[in-house]
Amino acid sequence: MKIALIAGSSGVIGGACALALAREGYALALQYHTNEQAARDLLHRLPEGTPAFIFPADITKKEEVEALFAATRQRLGYIDVLVNAAGTALPQMTLDAVTVDEMDQVYALNVRGAMLLSQAATPHLIKKEGCMVHISSLWGIVGGACESVYSASKGAVNAFIKALAKELAPSRIRVNGVAPGLVPSPMNAQLTEEDLSAFAAATPLGSLVTAEQVAEAVCYLIHASMVTGQILSVDGGIVI
Numbered sequence: 662m663k664i665a666l667i668a669g670s671s672g673v674i675g676g677a678c679a680l681a682l683a684r685e686g687y688a689l690a691l692q693y694h695t696n697e698q699a700a701r702d703l704l705h706r707l708p709e710g711t712p713a714f715i716f717p718a719d720i721t722k723k724e725e726v727e728a729l730f731a732a733t734r735q736r737l738g739y740i741d742v743l744v745n746a747a748g749t750a751l752p753q754m755t756l757d758a759v760t761v762d763e764m765d766q767v768y769a770l771n772v773r774g775a776m777l778l779s780q781a782a783t784p785h786l787i788k789k790e791g792c793m794v795h796i797s798s799l800w801g802i803v804g805g806a807c808e809s810v811y812s813a814s815k816g817a818v819n820a821f822i823k824a825l826a827k828e829l830a831p832s833r834i835r836v837n838g839v840a841p842g843l844v845p846s847p848m849n850a851q852l853t854e855e856d857l858s859a860f861a862a863a864t865p866l867g868s869l870v871t872a873e874q875v876a877e878a879v880c881y882l883i884h885a886s887m888v889t890g891q892i893l894s895v896d897g898g899i900v901i
Contacts (some may be wrong), residue, residue, distance in 0.1 A: 662712070664740045666690040666733055668720055668778055669747030671699035673846040674796055678744050678879050679703055679713075685880070685886055688712035690733040690740070692747070694719055705832060712737060720747055722776035730781045743782040743793035752851050753807040756852055763795035764810050771814035772821070783834065792835040793824055794879050794891075799842045799896045815840075819892050826890030835889040836881040842870045842896030865898030 665682045669675035670691035676699070677688055691713060693700040700715040707713055716732050718725040730816045733740060749770045751763055776796050782793055800808050819838060826836040841858050844847065852860075861869050862885025882888060894900045 662686060662688050663742065664688045664733070664737045665742040665744060666692065666730070666740045666782070667744045667746060668692045668774070669745065669796075670703055670715070671696040672746055672748075672848070674744035674841070674844060674875050675744070676703050676706075678746055678843045679878040680706060681873070681876040681880050682742070682744075682883075683707045683711045683713070686874065687742070688737050689714075690729070690737060691715045692718050692720065692729055693860070694747070716804060720778055721769040723777055726781050730785065734785070739785040739788045740782065741786070741789045741791040741901045743778060743786070743791075744879055745778050745793065747774055747778075748796060748798075748848070750808070750811040752846050755807055756809045759810055764782040767810050767814050768817075771811075772817045774812045775818050779821075779836070783829065783832075786829075786834045787832050790833040792837070792883055794882050795836075796875070796879075797822070797838040797840040797892055799840055799894065799899060802894065802900050804838055804860070822892065823890045830889060835882075835886075835887060837885075838892040839875055839878045839882065840892050840894045840896065840900070841875045842894075842899055844870050844872055844875060846872070863899075865897070868897060870895055870897060 665687045667675050667679050670679050671693035716729050718729040797818050798815040800812040801819050804812045822836050822838045875895055878893050
C-alpha cells in the first residue's frame with residue numbers, strides 16, 4: 662500500500678486531495694495546525710478501512726515537521742507522496758498597509774513551510790522514488806493587485822519547485838506544483854458573492870475552480886512519471 666502525507670489536510674484543497682488519494686488506496690498521514698475538528702471530520706469522510714491518522718504540527722518549525730515525519734514513519738512507513746496544501750494569505754490590501762509581521766507570517770508558512778516539508782520528505786522519497794506536489798497559486802505566476810505579499814510568496818514556491826526538481830531528479834524524485842485559480846474557501850471568505858461572480862465571469866471557462874478539480878491535477882502529477890519541475894495551472898484558462 663502506498664503512503665501519502667498531506668500537509669494542510671484541514672483545508673478545502675488538502676481535504677479534497679486526501680479523499681482523492683484515499684479512493685486510490687493510499688494510506689494517509691494528515692497534518693493540520695489548529696483546526697483539529699476539520700481534520701477529525703475529514704477522517705470520518707474517508708472511505709471505510711483507509712489507514713489514516715491526523716497529526717498537529719506547525720510546519721514553520723523544523724522540530725514539529727520532524728516529529729510529523731517520525732510519527733508517519735512509525736505508524737505507516739516511509740511515504741511515497743508528499744502533498745503540501747498548507748498555506749495562508751492576507752486580506753486584500755495595498756502593500757503600504759501590510760506590516761512586517763504580516764509579511765513574515767505569509768512567508769514563514771508558504772515558503773519556509775514548503776522547504777521544511779520537502780527537506781523532511783526527501784529521505785522518505787529517496788527510498789520509494791516518490792514525488793511531491795506543492796499547491797501554489799495563479800497569483801504566483803501573474804501576480805495579483807492587493808495580493809503582492811501572497812503573490813511573492815507563491816512565486817518563491819514556484820522557483821523552489823523548479824530548483825528542487827533539478828536537485829532531486831538524479832534520485833528519481835519528482836517535484837511539481839499546481840497553481841489553482843480562485844477556489845472558494847475560508848482563506849478568501851472576505852470576498853462577496855459579487856466578487857466571486859465577477860471572477861468567474863472573467864475566467865475563460867466561465868466558472869470558479871473547485872477543490873476537487875485541484876485534487877484531480879494533483880493526482881495526475883503523482884502518476885505522471887516523466888513530469889517534474891512543472892507548475893500546472895488549474896484556473897479555467899486565465900493563464901494561457
